[in-house]
Amino acid sequence: MSRNLRCMVFVMVLLAGQAVAQQAPLTRIAFGSCAHQQKPQPIWDAVLAYRPELFIFTGDNVYGDVTSAAMTELREAYAAAAKIEGMAALRAQVPVLATWDDHDYGQNDGGGDFAYQQQAKELFLDFWRTEGDDPRRQRPGVYDAKVLGPPGQRVQIILLDTRSFRSPLRPTDERHALGKEAYLPDPDPTKTMLGEAQWAWLAEQLHRPAELRLLVSSVQVLAERHGFERWGNLPLERQRLLNLIAETGARGIVIVSGDRHIGALYRLSENVPYDLYEITSSGLNMAYAHNKDIGPLRLGEVYGLDNFGTIDIDWRAGEITLAVRDIGGKAVRGVAIPIAALAP
Numbered sequence: 001m002s003r004n005l006r007c008m009v010f011v012m013v014l015l016a017g018q019a020v021a022q023q024a025p026l027t028r029i030a031f032g033s034c035a036h037q038q039k040p041q042p043i044w045d046a047v048l049a050y051r052p053e054l055f056i057f058t059g060d061n062v063y064g065d066v067t068s069a070a071m072t073e074l075r076e077a078y079a080a081a082a083k084i085e086g087m088a089a090l091r092a093q094v095p096v097l098a099t100w101d102d103h104d105y106g107q108n109d110g111g112g113d114f115a116y117q118q119q120a121k122e123l124f125l126d127f128w129r130t131e132g133d134d135p136r137r138q139r140p141g142v143y144d145a146k147v148l149g150p151p152g153q154r155v156q157i158i159l160l161d162t163r164s165f166r167s168p169l170r171p172t173d174e175r176h177a178l179g180k181e182a183y184l185p186d187p188d189p190t191k192t193m194l195g196e197a198q199w200a201w202l203a204e205q206l207h208r209p210a211e212l213r214l215l216v217s218s219v220q221v222l223a224e225r226h227g228f229e230r231w232g233n234l235p236l237e238r239q240r241l242l243n244l245i246a247e248t249g250a251r252g253i254v255i256v257s258g259d260r261h262i263g264a265l266y267r268l269s270e271n272v273p274y275d276l277y278e279i280t281s282s283g284l285n286m287a288y289a290h291n292k293d294i295g296p297l298r299l300g301e302v303y304g305l306d307n308f309g310t311i312d313i314d315w316r317a318g319e320i321t322l323a324v325r326d327i328g329g330k331a332v333r334g335v336a337i338p339i340a341a342l343a344p
């Protein structure tokens with residue numbers, strides 16, 4: 001079967017939103033975040049050379065913070081992104097999935113109270129070529145999930161929406177201070193990261209059978225002690241997620257995130273049913289070399305230059321490799337994990 005035809009079959013499977021038994025198992029997944037449409041994006045050459053079978057846009061896929069309901073900035077951002085050669089080539093050749101973060105949501109650090117979220121959602125769904133009967137067109141938010149691959153080699157991609165329902169965050173009392181740069185943890189039990197409908201949906205998703213699950217959250221889940229956006233801004237919600245993973249017994253979870261303008265790997269081993277790993281890749285062209293990350297759970301150093309992330313799956317060896325890759329495609333941070341270890 002030609003590569004294009006294989007891609008087409010794959011896309012049809014994606015669009016059908018179903019696992020199909022005959023489908024070849026996924027072995028190479030790439031992802032990335034934080035791609036500014038007004039800056040060059042040379043990284044796509046390396047992404048394409050990696051030959052991903054799937055690419056996941058994990059948020060801040062464009063920068064289009066808006067100033068009015070006309071949504072001009074976001075509309076123009078998507079129009080400019082569509083013309084970027086490398087991104088266009090990727091979108092033509094590789095099946096893609098996407099969720100959003102604040103800058104393609106339309107408001108810096110925006111949450112559930114953002115007035116224009118419905119307009120932003122329509123632009124998002126159109127840009128990402130979402131079908132008219134897609135469930136995301138019927139329900140609030142852009143969360144979504146797919147199971148890809150044959151039984152025994154299924155990869156579930158869970159795309160969370162950490163914007164549409166999120167409660168206001170508690171502002172810092174010491175702006176730019178290390179560890180409290182913008183926000184302070186807020187243990188208010190009435191505050192939510194996902195909203196009740198998405199929490200219920202996520203519980204259902206974690207009960208679906210899959211050997212491997214990529215839990216995609218635009219903002220970091222495991223990373224602790226920095227004062228930028230992360231699940232730890234709402235520590236009870238972070239704990240709720242860890243509890244849900246334990247209660248459902250869902251195996252095979254790896255957390256995938258972006259947003260932070262660095263690449264890094266994290267592992268949480270305490271009070272979890274099995275070692276939880278998180279791979280953060282950010283940005284595709286918006287990395288900040290000066291970004292600090294106190295990072296008690298981090299594996300190795302942060303990577304401060306532009307990067308993308310990959311998940312290589314060796315089904316025969318029963319092993320996955322998470323890697324942060326530089327703009328030449330070289331793995332600059334990585335960890336190999338036996339799939340069997342990702343189970344209670």
Ligand SMILES: [Fe+2]
Binds near residue numbers: 060101102103259260
């Ligand atoms: Fe962000």
